[in-house]
Amino acid sequence: MQPYDDSNIFARILRGEIPVHQKVYEDDHVLAFHDILPKAPLHVLVIPKGKYATIYDFYKQASAEELLHFSRAVTRIIDQLDIQKKGYRIVTNCGRMGGQEVPHFHLHILSGRPLGSMVEPLETAPSF
Numbered sequence: 001m002q003p004y005d006d007s008n009i010f011a012r013i014l015r016g017e018i019p020v021h022q023k024v025y026e027d028d029h030v031l032a033f034h035d036i037l038p039k040a041p042l043h044v045l046v047i048p049k050g051k052y053a054t055i056y057d058f059y060k061q062a063s064a065e066e067l068l069h070f071s072r073a074v075t076r077i078i079d080q081l082d083i084q085k086k087g088y089r090i091v092t093n094c095g096r097m098g099g100q101e102v103p104h105f106h107l108h109i110l111s112g113r114p115l116g117s118m119v120e121p122l123e124t125a126p127s128f
């Protein structure tokens with residue numbers, strides 16, 4: 001597991017040191033807000049308030065209650081954004097190869113346009 005870096009930007013938002021960018025949802029354990037550099041017309045980030053660096057750490061360390069609460073909060077956010085019928089993509093990046101920039105676990109919820117293929121196709125066959 002990855003040591004949690006308290007200086008990451010989402011930790012600073014949670015501590016109130018910097019303002020949250022267009023808050024969408026908040027409860028005792030979850031915060032959701034619009035991504036500052038949106039990759040789609042709708043791009044919302046959902047974070048647990050607990051200190052988890054990655055989805056792996058969250059799945060591995062969070063209590064059953066926390067896991068359930070987070071999942072249900074995501075459904076509430078989807079309802080609030082009114083995207084359940086239109087469709088959306090939920091992505092989480094993990095670690096260097098996953099392209100994770102902020103080391104506090106977060107889900108990206110993307111919608112508002114057809115999102116196409118999930119990742120660029122490989123140009124050559126994988127070697128494994």
Ligand code: AMP
Binds near residue numbers: 033035099101
């Ligand atoms: P990731 O690459 O999966 O770690 O995604 C981090 C995301 O956080 C990027 O899409 C950034 O645009 C976004 N981001 C960084 N700082 C902020 C901020 N202060 N408020 C909202 N979104 C942010």
